[in-house]
Amino acid sequence: MRVLHVITGLGHGGAEHQLDLLLRHLPDVDCEVAVLTDAGETATALRARGVIVHEVGMNGNRDLSALPRLTGLIRRGGYDIVHTHLYRACVYGRIAARLAGVRTVVATEHSLGDRMIEGRRVSAGVRTLYRATEILGGMTVAVSPTVAARLVRLGVDASRVTVIPNGIDANAFAYDEGRRAAVRRRLGIGMDEYVIGAVGRLVDGKRYGTLVDAFSQVDAVKLLIVGDGPQRGALEDLTVRRGVAPRVIFAGERSDVAGELSAMDVLAAPSAEETFGLAVLEGLASGLPVLYTACPALGDLDPDAAPGAREVGPQVSAWRDALADVVRTGPTRTAPPPAVHHYDIARSAADLARLYEALLAVHAEPALA
Known part of the structure; x- marks a missing residue:
């Protein structure tokens, strides 16, 4: 299967580090990465290992010109799954995947706190935008049961949340x-x-x-x-x-x-x-x-x-x-x-691969007449 991971930036950070680790351990999955903003040291490390990293060139949260670029990238790539990471990438990535016709969209929620998400306050506007774009995806992965509970409190349907914890080597x-x-x-x-x-x-x-x-x-x-x-x-x-x-x-x-x-x-x-x-x-x-x-x-x-x-x-x-x-x-x-x-990373990667397979199987089923 071909998977495009969409992430806000690829500098130093927990989510970036987790993505790097997952790509090292995901079994039988052909992965590429699209970075919206900063293609930093993690991007360099990924490319050194032969991972294709696409730079979308987004300038700021409201740079709507990034959306057609990302949509075109997804459409040309022929990906089976789009997997988004971090708030901005989840908002833009889910919309772009839907516009590009990809049915299987996964998001990982790395940074949702009780009051903050990625350094911004969880305001009424942030909640509204989060919920509005979440329904365009298929499943949200919470990195802990604590985050899963926060997602439900935010208004995400519990049936659309699964827990796959972060991993460590x-x-x-x-x-x-x-x-x-x-x-x-x-x-x-x-x-x-x-x-x-x-x-x-x-x-x-x-x-x-x-x-x-x-x-x-x-x-x-x-x-x-x-x-x-x-x-x-x-x-x-x-x-x-x-x-x-x-x-x-x-x-x-x-x-x-x-x-x-x-x-x-x-x-x-x-x-x-x-x-x-x-x-x-x-x-x-x-x-x-x-x-x-x-x-x-x-x-x-x-x-x-x-x-x-x-x-x-x-x-x-x-x-x-x-x-x-x-x-x-x-x-x-x-x-x-x-x-x-x-919290072995190999276990987390195997759980993620099983989730990919299950979601693809669901979308492969013919619609009822």
């Missing part, structure tokens, strides 16, 4: 002593220094300001923040105001996240609203203790599935106390817990 994040040493040398971190780490896009919702505030009350450790985004300048200013700038390292976007995790001694994930919590699983796969405020991936499992993870309240004081506790304990590394293996 545990081996790719295995702890590596050599990587630890190399990353610490590059960043100027001593091998005996305790490092609190964070990985993610630097946006308001990730609440890294809370982490900096809590960190400023913990002595004799360093904070390594891996990622970039619009809040970086504000966070750098905050470290200066709190008097901890010399102890905080902003590493920026890194292609070797596994190496950065190996360099850390604990992973901190202070976001209070998540759709899955992939960074938490990546930290656990590296054997790290993990502190988190919200992680649907773990909330949907038995607590024993991730003994190395600790839920922390959203308050600065709660994070200060939790950080102080792990620093007192000192560095510890464990084998990846059962939660990591539960």
Whole structure:
């Protein structure tokens, strides 16, 4: 079968990373990708592996000229399925697929929170547009039961929602002593220094300001923040105001996240609203203790599935106390817990391939006279 994945951008991000992983593991599926806006590093990586990436060249949310370009691309490609990812791509991709005559349309909902979707507030207008275009598709994949429940509350019919969780390649994040040493040398971190780490896009919702505030009350450790985004300048200013700038390292976007995790001694994930919590699983796969405020991936499992993870309240004081506790304990590394293996990417890819086959079979059935 031929599948076109339509995604808003292909820079660094959880949805982009998931698409890359899925394309590595989808069995017997010929996939191409159409990117509406930024063809960044993920696009480069896909092309290096031989994946065809089409650039639609969309300029802004209201660039309606992108719609006929995307429609034409789909029509010429002869795809069996169009699979959309992220809000803008889902809106435009579902319409374009319908105009191009593709009957089997799947969407994956990566970023729907209770109040926000992809950094925008879930307003009445956003809800209306979401529901109006959702009915043009066939099935929406939620990356966790938490997201499935949010979709239903948004007004999506429960029969049009299925859960296929995000996946992780545990081996790719295995702890590596050599990587630890190399990353610490590059960043100027001593091998005996305790490092609190964070990985993610630097946006308001990730609440890294809370982490900096809590960190400023913990002595004799360093904070390594891996990622970039619009809040970086504000966070750098905050470290200066709190008097901890010399102890905080902003590493920026890194292609070797596994190496950065190996360099850390604990992973901190202070976001209070998540759709899955992939960074938490990546930290656990590296054997790290993990502190988190919200992680649907773990909330949907038995607590024993991730003994190395600790839920922390959203308050600065709660994070200060939790950080102080792990620093007192000192560095510890464990084998990846059962939660990591539960979310194996090969399993998620196989579930997605079965969904494709089931939807194609439905659409292949002749209509009743």
